[in-house]
Amino acid sequence: MKKSFKVLFIISLLYLVTMIPQDAFAMHIMEGFLPKGWAIGWWVVSIPFMAISINKLQKLLKEHPDKKLLVALAGAFVFLLSSLKIPSVTGSCSHPTGVGLGAILFGPWVIVILGVIVLLFQATLLAHGGLTTLGANAFSMAIVGPFVAYAVFKLLKKAKVNTFVSVGIAAAAADLITYVVTSIQLGVAFPADNMMVQIGKYMTIFAFTQVPIAIAEGILTALIFERIAHYEGEGNLIEKVY
Known part of the structure; x- marks a missing residue:
């Protein structure tokens, strides 16, 4: 487990780079942009997922306290990647999401609330997204993304595709969806x-911007997963926490 600190340290250093001041072009739907009915509607849809996710996370940490560092790493990975804003042709921006790694490590439910927390911090600290649109942004990135990553990963593994290839494709799919x-x-x-x-x-x-970003995210996620698996053992990462 100590070796995992190296991965967390690298992510922390990369995170510092994202804190360099820059114009706030946000891919997440910005504050006040959605009509009131739609903003409320997406909150209503997303809240039950958040509630279940909190329960799943508490259960995971209770049954597998040794996974706390990896859970923290998965959350940091989401924050880091989704903070790397790349200007798009829309005048907005595109960015990776980072949710695939956590969904593969712990299943999709756990990563939902981590994604929501990341979106909340980005909305309040980085002017990236918004509070009224948090429900909509959470649904697209923190709910649909992880479930698609998990489903794609499990299907590929069932088809006996190489684990690290499966991780990369699943992470890219979560980004695109x-x-x-x-x-x-x-x-x-x-x-x-x-x-x-x-x-x-x-x-x-x-x-125009998201397809190459998704490919890059898939490769990066597979590399990070490979390093974690090298230290923790692939079976310990996947089989015992789902």
């Missing part, structure tokens, strides 16, 4: 003349 869901959220909230056309426009715009 987050932006698909965000595009849908924006398209249905602001349908203009044709809702499907609007959704397609958002997806197309985000694709």
Whole structure:
């Protein structure tokens, strides 16, 4: 377990880089952007997931206290990657999500509340996202993303695909689905003349930056997972915590 501190230390150093002052271009739906009905609706949808996630996290830490450091690392990984904002052609930005690693290590439920906490800190400290839109942002990144990562990983493992390849593909899928869901959220909230056309426009715009970011995130997540597995043992990481 001590060797895991090396990974956490590297992530902490990279995090410091993200704290360099910069203009706040936020991919997360910004404060006050969604109509009131949609903002409340996404909160209503997301809150039950948050409540279940808190219970799952408490159960995990109680049954596997030795996993506390890895849980902290998974949360730091989400914060780090989702804070790396890259300007997009929209005048907004794209960024990795980081939720795939935690979903693979602990299952999707645990990472939900970690993702929500990250989004809350970003909204209040980095002007990245917002409080009224936290429900919508949580649904796309902290709920749908982890569940897709988990499902893709399990399917690939069942098909006997190499573990680290499975991790990379699952992390990339979680990244991409987050932006698909965000595009849908924006398209249905602001349908203009044709809702499907609007959704397609958002997806197309985000694709320019998000596809290469998703590929890079998949590779990075696989590398981080490989290092953790090297020290902890792959079986200890996956089989005993689901």
